Amino acid sequence: MPRTLDGQITMEKTPSYFVTKEAPARISAMSKDAKLIVVVRDPVTRVISDYTQTLSKRPDIPTFESLTFKNRTTGLIDISWSAIQIGIYAKHLENWLQYFPMSQILFVSGERLITDPAGELGRVQDFLGLKRIITDKHFYFNKTKGFPCLKKAEGSSKPHCLGKTKGRTHPNIDPEVVQRLREFYRPFNMKFYQMTGHDFGWD
Numbered sequence: 544m545p546r547t548l549d550g551q552i553t554m555e556k557t558p559s560y561f562v563t564k565e566a567p568a569r570i571s572a573m574s575k576d577a578k579l580i581v582v583v584r585d586p587v588t589r590v591i592s593d594y595t596q597t598l599s600k601r602p603d604i605p606t607f608e609s610l611t612f613k614n615r616t617t618g619l620i621d622i623s624w625s626a627i628q629i630g631i632y633a634k635h636l637e638n639w640l641q642y643f644p645m646s647q648i649l650f651v652s653g654e655r656l657i658t659d660p661a662g663e664l665g666r667v668q669d670f671l672g673l674k675r676i677i678t679d680k681h682f683y684f685n686k687t688k689g690f691p692c693l694k695k696a697e698g699s700s701k702p703h704c705l706g707k708t709k710g711r712t713h714p715n716i717d718p719e720v721v722q723r724l725r726e727f728y729r730p731f732n733m734k735f736y737q738m739t740g741h742d743f744g745w746d
């Protein structure tokens with residue numbers, strides 16, 4: 544990681560940190576004052592998104608349903624599937640709270656990042672102690688992409704949307720399977736809302 548000069552903030556992003564058991568101890572050993580930012584979305588949509596990403600790389604993987612259930616008849620969810628595990632946010636957060644106080648962790652809503660990117664980035668800027676430089680005027684809704692995009696990319700005068708691997712169309716999943724996943728995640732979501740003091744509205 545490059546050295547941080549006065550007036551600079553060094554940021555590092557790795558999606559798997561939040562769910563890696565060893566990460567909190569390692570990061571705390573590096574810097575106890577580090578601020579942690581985690582983007583979380585409805586774990587049910589997350590697992591479908593995760594599956595969509597794997598499917599795009601390996602079209603021969605089993606169906607979503609067969610990966611989700613250990614036993615389809617009883618509705619027993621296969622919690623050994625990493626895509627299911629990752630969405631149990633309360634469990635992962637417990638690990639982090641052994642090393643960091645909640646005041647050093649910001650959970651960004653993945654849903655609001657789409658519906659109100661400037662609002663969510665406002666929270667990020669406040670959390671980092673920065674002036675609110677990024678505001679509504681930096682974004683526009685791109686109808687083709689179906690997502691908000693930047694009016695101007697950094698160092699360029701051209702608009703910029705995220706790439707093709709962000710915002711893929713999800714396959715249709717049997718509503719019964721989705722319902723079962725909702726039931727599975729509900730208690731973990733409730734616990735997560737309690738721990739963070741924030742209702743993300745995923746039910």
Ligand SMILES: Nc1ncnc2c1ncn2[C@@H]1O[C@H](COP(=O)(O)OS(=O)(=O)O)[C@@H](OP(=O)(O)O)[C@H]1O
Pocket residue numbers: 558591592593595653656657690691692704705708709710711
């Ligand atoms: N502005 C904008 N444009 C495009 N996509 C957006 C945007 N904001 C949030 N998202 C959501 O980001 C999801 C992909 O991010 P990931 O978390 O998979 O990224 S990462 O690979 O883990 O870094 C991606 O998930 P999918 O829709 O499942 O592809 C998007 O829903």
